[in-house]
Amino acid sequence: MVSRRLPWFLLSLMLAGVAAAEPPRSATLPTTIAEYRAIPREYRLDGVVEAIHRTTVSAQTQGQVEAIHYDVDDYVERGAVLVELRDTEHRARVTQAAADLKSATAKLEQTREEYDRIEGLFAKRNVSESQMDRAAADLKAAQAALESATAQLEQAQEQLSYTEIRAPYSGIVTHRHVELGETASPGTPVMTGLSLDELRVVVEVPQSLIPAVRSGTEIHVDLTDGERLAVSDVTVFPFADMGSNTFTVRLRLPVGTRSLFPGMYVKTGFVTGERRELVVPKAAVVYRSELTAVYVQGDDGRLALRQIRAGRTVDDQILVLAGLEAGERVVLDPLAASRQIKAQTAPATEGHGDD
Structure with a gap:
């Protein structure tokens, strides 16, 4: 007689099969x-970050480099003195010009007094007309001499100010072109720097997209931290590159954009519509x-x-x-x-x- 009770291992196998079959x-x-x-239908293009203000500061007068206050990678405030040139000769010229101005001022005062005296006598018919004309000519010459002396003093003072080479804007020094003891002449490069406050992105855009860019399509730049920055100040060059048939487009970034630096590659997006x-x-x-x-x-x-x-x-x-x-x-x-x-x-x- 066959037992109706299944062996325990067969029963367990059947239950396992049922469990496997269950979803x-x-x-x-x-x-x-x-x-x-x-x-949004978006065209992704690579761009390069540039500094809007990038300048090489040069000497505007001649002199020996006496002091260098900043070097590469230093941050410089606007108006700070970058380099000092020896100013002994320039100060002497200022002193001489100041003395010439003082002499011209005294000469003008003396000539004006003489003119006033001759004018009074001429009114009484006690001097001739030629004497009156001579006095007037002397007065004009004295006034011209004073103006010349004033201009020479201003020029000497300006040349003296050039011995302190200052930063035209706040930024970072990228190159230093002079050493202590060198003689700088007008036009000699001193330092190169750039400003991180105002940046732009330069993109080479295919000519098929230029009509949409000119019509004011939505443009954005992807920052390094994942943020997407909208751009509204766009400049399109009025000519295409002959080799690539692309137009150079400049995207000016808002002042104070801190997560980008000149020379970086970034992704830009040009939205030209929608698609599913x-x-x-x-x-x-x-x-x-x-x-x-x-x-x-x-x-x-x-x-x-x-x-x-x-x-x-x-x-x-x-x-x-x-x-x-x-x-x-x-x-x-x-x-x-x-x-x-x-x-x-x-x-x-x-x-x-x-x-």
Whole structure:
């Protein structure tokens, strides 16, 4: 007589089979539907950051370099003295010009007194007309001599001021061209610097985009910290490069943009309209080495890891270029989905091991 009670190991195998056939319990995981959305049609182009103010300061008078107050990578305030030239000769010229001015002033006063005296006598007919004319000519000559002496003093003082070479604006020193003891002449480069306060981005734009740029399309620059900076001050060069058929476009950044520096490469975006793209939330995408994927939940509730080809990120959405269809359900918590799949496959693995 055959016992109707099944052996315990057969019963356990049947229960394990039923458990494996049951759909995974993934309904509690947060999911969303992959769908098409209107996404801005954007052309991404590389740009180079430039300083609007970049200057090489040169000597404007002759003199020996006596002091250098700043060097490369130093920050300089506007009007600060960069380099001092020997000013002994220039001070002597100022002193001489001041003495000449003082002499011319005294001469003018004496000539004016003499003119007033001759004018009084001429009114009484006590001097001739020629004497009156001579006095007037002497007065004009004295006035001209005073003006000349004043101009010479101003010129000497200006030449003296040139012995202190000052920064035209606040910025960073990038090159120093002189050493102590050298003799600088007018036009000799002294220091090169640039300002970090006012920057711009230079982009080579294809000619097909130029009409949209000229019409005022939306333009932005992606900063290093992930922030997107809108640009409204745009300059388009009125000619194209013969080799590449591109136009140079300058995008002036707002004053005080601190996360960019001259010479850096940045991404720029030129928005020319909208187009429908398949998107999924950024939180649903998982990256494993070179694999980009999402966890897809089927109609039966089962989970599967699906490789996708992802495009750019727009706000909190990622464009899906391939690997997914509209209407498919993706899991918003990839880590929880991975744990659930491992938990579901663990009993089956253990069962095979015992067999």
